[in-house]
Amino acid sequence: MGEGKMKIMKFGGTSVGKAERMHQVSQLITADNEQKIVVLSALSGTTNSLVEISNAMASANKNEAKQFIEKLENHYKEFVKSLLKTDAALESANKVLQEHFEFLYIILKISFSEALNKDILAQGELLSTKLFCIYLTEHNIDHAFLPALEFMTIDSYDEPQVGTIKVKLSQMLKQLGEKKLYITQGYICRNSKGEVDNLKRGGSDYSASLIAAAINASACEIWTDIDGMHNNDPRIVKKTYPIEQLSFDEAAELAYFGAKILHPASIWPAQFYNVPVKLLNTMEPTAKGTLITEKAGSVGAKAIAAKDGITAIRIKSSRMLLAYGFLRKVFEVFEKYRTSIDMVTTSEVAVSVTIDSDVFLKDIIKELEPFGTVEIDSNQTLVSVVGNEIEETKDVMKRLFDSIEPIPVRMVSYGGSKHNVTLLIDRQHKEQTLQLLNTGLFGL
Ligand code: ASP
Ligand code: MG
Numbered sequence: 001m002g003e004g005k006m007k008i009m010k011f012g013g014t015s016v017g018k019a020e021r022m023h024q025v026s027q028l029i030t031a032d033n034e035q036k037i038v039v040l041s042a043l044s045g046t047t048n049s050l051v052e053i054s055n056a057m058a059s060a061n062k063n064e065a066k067q068f069i070e071k072l073e074n075h076y077k078e079f080v081k082s083l084l085k086t087d088a089a090l091e092s093a094n095k096v097l098q099e100h101f102e103f104l105y106i107i108l109k110i111s112f113s114e115a116l117n118k119d120i121l122a123q124g125e126l127l128s129t130k131l132f133c134i135y136l137t138e139h140n141i142d143h144a145f146l147p148a149l150e151f152m153t154i155d156s157y158d159e160p161q162v163g164t165i166k167v168k169l170s171q172m173l174k175q176l177g178e179k180k181l182y183i184t185q186g187y188i189c190r191n192s193k194g195e196v197d198n199l200k201r202g203g204s205d206y207s208a209s210l211i212a213a214a215i216n217a218s219a220c221e222i223w224t225d226i227d228g229m230h231n232n233d234p235r236i237v238k239k240t241y242p243i244e245q246l247s248f249d250e251a252a253e254l255a256y257f258g259a260k261i262l263h264p265a266s267i268w269p270a271q272f273y274n275v276p277v278k279l280l281n282t283m284e285p286t287a288k289g290t291l292i293t294e295k296a297g298s299v300g301a302k303a304i305a306a307k308d309g310i311t312a313i314r315i316k317s318s319r320m321l322l323a324y325g326f327l328r329k330v331f332e333v334f335e336k337y338r339t340s341i342d343m344v345t346t347s348e349v350a351v352s353v354t355i356d357s358d359v360f361l362k363d364i365i366k367e368l369e370p371f372g373t374v375e376i377d378s379n380q381t382l383v384s385v386v387g388n389e390i391e392e393t394k395d396v397m398k399r400l401f402d403s404i405e406p407i408p409v410r411m412v413s414y415g416g417s418k419h420n421v422t423l424l425i426d427r428q429h430k431e432q433t434l435q436l437l438n439t440g441l442f443g444l
Pocket of ligand 2: 012202205261
């Protein structure tokens, strides 16, 4: 590796999904002379198609699976035609397509397993990076293909370890020699059994952040199709604007609470190794985007985000009165079923918690019932107001509650951190709540 720091540039599915987009990406990565690791997602829609193929195979629907594969193959044949011009490049690309689609057709003939599923899901990122490298070669842009399966690993708890990744990645980079550009896959990795695995849906951001941490990068740039994190959900609220600067803590809250632009797990590696993260727009490269660093930039409420599909559980028991150890017993039930709790509120005789996965809800209820009365509210939405030093910004709470006066609020959580207030409401009031808060907090 060179003396100076390298930069990470990660491009999402829409940023590589069309020939002209890949062309744009090649311009962005060659815009300056800095050494870079470029992390690519699969072309937009590909991972969803691979999931469809896998699901069809899992339900022994081989004909349907075959049709999905053919459809995807045609899409790639067209894509390659629009991407490349020279015969040499087209020939290499068709070889790549042949190799990967042959693999999918062969899989059709074998019996389905979870390991095979992961192999199927890995095809998208392998295809996008290989085709992009052929494009770079066609345009005489010097680069090296950096295979993620050789360095990106997860341990037996499915957790990536930056230390392990660092060792393997530096070996790989040494092996490849000094290059200005290294092109690698997001999302895919190897598990502790050495099998192909992945970092879960949307995991390319996580890959980028892990790589940035492992090489102590100068910056981790996440390029998508919007100009940064917005102060509210642009799909729901009419007037929103991109936030210029966020702290890692603020960004983590927002990413978890549904700001789809960044995978929530991708915050910790960058934060722990103190690598600045930038959210940028491939379609509008000169827009400022959002900078995420240790510093928050400004105080007060900065953004509102919402997360649906929440279940609230209330456990009422007079035995809780003045008793110690009650909460521990309640929490242990959730721990047993590996269900994480997002929000907690307590009164002297009751405790309410929220969960975002009700896979084990029935079992959890059954084990909670001996403690008291258990009430369930499903179809709830968490609305989080995120900002810096909210507790010291006096009028935030007043404006917040004044603005949502017509909304019935099921739970409120405040004071857990200095940068958020979370409300739990019924899903049906979400749109109205986000709009009211936008007016109340940002005057929009
Ligand atoms: N291609 C994967 C997905 O669609 C990973 C990613 O794009 O981040 O989930
Ligand atoms: Mg994404």
